Amino acid sequence: MTNETPAPRAIGAGELVTKADLKPGRVIERWTDTTPTAIRVPMPCHERQHVTATRDTVSAVAVCRACSQTYEMVLEPDFDGGHFAILTVAHVPHLISRQARA
Ligand SMILES: [Zn+2]
Incomplete structure (x- = not known):
């Protein structure tokens, strides 16, 4: 299938x-x-919460800091030079510390 229409x-x-x-x-x-x-x-x-990826990122796990909802994220180049994110709601939440990484 080469149809680029997203799944229904x-x-x-x-x-x-x-x-x-x-x-x-x-x-x-x-x-x-x-x-x-x-x-x-x-x-x-939470639209006011963002994750920041580098331009080399193809896929990542994204975690919302407001509610800890976890997503499997894939970034695809868009026609205008930007990127388009496809987020899949993850089955298992990740637990993250609110402390900054050392
Ligand atoms: Zn959230």
Whole structure:
């Protein structure tokens, strides 16, 4: 299949996400804010929370600092030179410390 249309159940980048949508395996697309050095991805659960990836990042695990919701994140180059994030709601939350890494 070479069809580039997202799977039917994916939530599009321009669509609002509700808590009911945050079920494991749910695919959520988001636009990102790409700068010369970094890619900022808004969290679907809390739009004011962002994770920051480098331009070399292809995939990562993203954790919301507000609610610890975890996503498997894939970044794809967009037509305009920016990036497009595809976030899959993770099955198992990661536990993270609020302390900064040494
Ligand atoms: Zn959140």
